[in-house]
Amino acid sequence: MKKQVNTLWGAAFAEQPGASLIRFTSGRDVAPVPPADQALVPYDLWVNTAHTVMLAKTGIISPADATMLLRGLATLEEEVNAGKFTLDPQAEDVHTAIELWLTRQVGPEVAGKIHTARSRNDQVVTDMRLFLRDQVINLVCNGLMLLETLIELSDTHKSVPIPGFTHHQHAMVTTLGHVFAAMASMISRDLKRLETWYELHNVSPLGNAASFGTSFAIDRTMTAKLLGFDGPDNNSLDAITNRWEPEGDLIYAQSVLMNHCSVLAETLILFSMPEFGFITLADSFCTGSSMMPQKKNPDVAELIRGKTGRVYGNLVGLLTVLKALPLAYNKDMQEDKEGMLDTVYTLQGALQLFAPMVATMKVNRERMRQAVNQDFSNATDIADYLVTKGLPFRQAHEIIGKIVLYCIQNKRYLLDLSLEEYHQFSSLFDQNIFEVLQPEHVVNARNVYGGTASNQVAEAIVRAEDVKKEAALWYDSYTAKNK
Numbered sequence: 001m002k003k004q005v006n007t008l009w010g011a012a013f014a015e016q017p018g019a020s021l022i023r024f025t026s027g028r029d030v031a032p033v034p035p036a037d038q039a040l041v042p043y044d045l046w047v048n049t050a051h052t053v054m055l056a057k058t059g060i061i062s063p064a065d066a067t068m069l070l071r072g073l074a075t076l077e078e079e080v081n082a083g084k085f086t087l088d089p090q091a092e093d094v095h096t097a098i099e100l101w102l103t104r105q106v107g108p109e110v111a112g113k114i115h116t117a118r119s120r121n122d123q124v125v126t127d128m129r130l131f132l133r134d135q136v137i138n139l140v141c142n143g144l145m146l147l148e149t150l151i152e153l154s155d156t157h158k159s160v161p162i163p164g165f166t167h168h169q170h171a172m173v174t175t176l177g178h179v180f181a182a183m184a185s186m187i188s189r190d191l192k193r194l195e196t197w198y199e200l201h202n203v204s205p206l207g208n209a210a211s212f213g214t215s216f217a218i219d220r221t222m223t224a225k226l227l228g229f230d231g232p233d234n235n236s237l238d239a240i241t242n243r244w245e246p247e248g249d250l251i252y253a254q255s256v257l258m259n260h261c262s263v264l265a266e267t268l269i270l271f272s273m274p275e276f277g278f279i280t281l282a283d284s285f286c287t288g289s290s291m292m293p294q295k296k297n298p299d300v301a302e303l304i305r306g307k308t309g310r311v312y313g314n315l316v317g318l319l320t321v322l323k324a325l326p327l328a329y330n331k332d333m334q335e336d337k338e339g340m341l342d343t344v345y346t347l348q349g350a351l352q353l354f355a356p357m358v359a360t361m362k363v364n365r366e367r368m369r370q371a372v373n374q375d376f377s378n379a380t381d382i383a384d385y386l387v388t389k390g391l392p393f394r395q396a397h398e399i400i401g402k403i404v405l406y407c408i409q410n411k412r413y414l415l416d417l418s419l420e421e422y423h424q425f426s427s428l429f430d431q432n433i434f435e436v437l438q439p440e441h442v443v444n445a446r447n448v449y450g451g452t453a454s455n456q457v458a459e460a461i462v463r464a465e466d467v468k469k470e471a472a473l474w475y476d477s478y479t480a481k482n483k
């Protein structure tokens with residue numbers, strides 16, 4: 001018996017949708033959004049801990065006070081992990097909430113010392129930087145899984161000819177493998193872009209205090225090390241003003257990644273239309289209609305396309321809110337969080353479904369073969385053929401134009417004509433024209449670096465594999481470092 005799901009459709013579906021599909025496709029229709037600072041709680045605890053350790057090691061607070069503070073923070077961490085710590089809207093923000101909690105736990109005398117030599121201004125930048133860094137690492141992980149799927153598909157289908165389209169019209173023959181290799185090339189750049197984020201922004205803002213540093217003899221290198229940063233950042237004014245660049249760089253990287261996914265999503269939406277019939281998406285990545293029982297809608301692919309706009313919106317929102325502020329802290333900066341978090345949640349949902357959706361689709365090779373046999377996507381190849389026989393390309397182009405018109409008028413395709421018919425247009429044609437026009441020949445003739453030939457696609461796969469290996473090593477080293 002089929003599993004019962006809470007939907008108004010699904011009787012015609014062989015597989016039922018999973019909870020993650022429903023969550024993603026219903027979007028914000030029914031889902032509440034947690035408070036922005038909720039995401040910063042674990043990072044604020046970590047920053048508090050590192051700061052306390054440093055205050056004790058530098059002699060700014062006593063070991064006894066530090067021990068009480070660290071015990072308090074450890075207890076709070078247990079509460080957080082048990083889901084018992086909720087943010088009180090009256091407590092203003094996560095930093096205030098945690099300090100108030102500590103005050104209740106260890107008393108105002110000791111708790112009041114934790115904020116020595118710092119401000120909420122450097123605290124929030126540091127919390128956010130740690131949060132962003134984890135997102136970069138998660139994205140590299142998801143990007144790697146997607147890249148692996150694309151590499152596999154590219155390899156499997158590197159000799160499967162399909163029509164290539166420009167202007168939504170049949171243009172030249174390509175292969176399904178070449179299409180996936182193109183996507184793999186895009187995702188390879190996404191991985192490198194994310195790694196660059198880390199190189200640029202993995203520095204510690206802690207110790208810049210309100211915007212002007214502190215008179216206490218703190219050790220910024222120590223806290224940077226404790227928090228897994230490569231070192232402290234350079235200038236306290238720059239650091240506190242910089243509430244948008246790491247965020248913006250990451251939302252931009254995510255925008256590009258979403259764009260790449262949306263290109264493939266749109267291609268798959270088209271290819272799954274009955275008029276194409278090239279692919280069939282698995283039931284578990286589609287939804288149905290509450291009215292038309294036969295409908296199977298590619299909702300996941302459509303939402304990846306749609307949510308790309310939402311991610312761009314978040315980027316433009318951030319850039320606009322944070323523009324033209326004077327140096328140092330301004331309250332406008334607090335507005336940097338929601339768009340960032342919305343982008344992160346959007347990407348998490350999209351990437352969780354995208355790679356498996358692509359991996360589980362059914363490829364209908366016969367329909368693809370039919371499409372390349374019944375079109376003129378090999379026309380350029382006859383023109384090229386005549387050029388190799390000495391005709392200028394422009395003349396060859398005109399002759400082939402006439403042949404195509406002849407075919408259309410007689411309801412034939414280029415491979416259906418006889419050599420005698422070809423001779424009516426040019427005496428340069430030989431029997432081997434029929435070999436030249438075969439889709440496999442057309443594809444393999446484009447044996448140029450990056451081209452459609454199956455050996456070129458195989459080389460593109462090797463290049464993508466290299467990026468994958470390098471990104472996997474990067475991922476392993478950074479996850480090990482940030483444990």
Ligand code: ARG
Pocket residue numbers: 092093094120121124329331333334
């Ligand atoms: N919640 C604040 C923010 O995100 C923390 C910093 C508050 N600083 C201040 N000077 N009011 O910006």
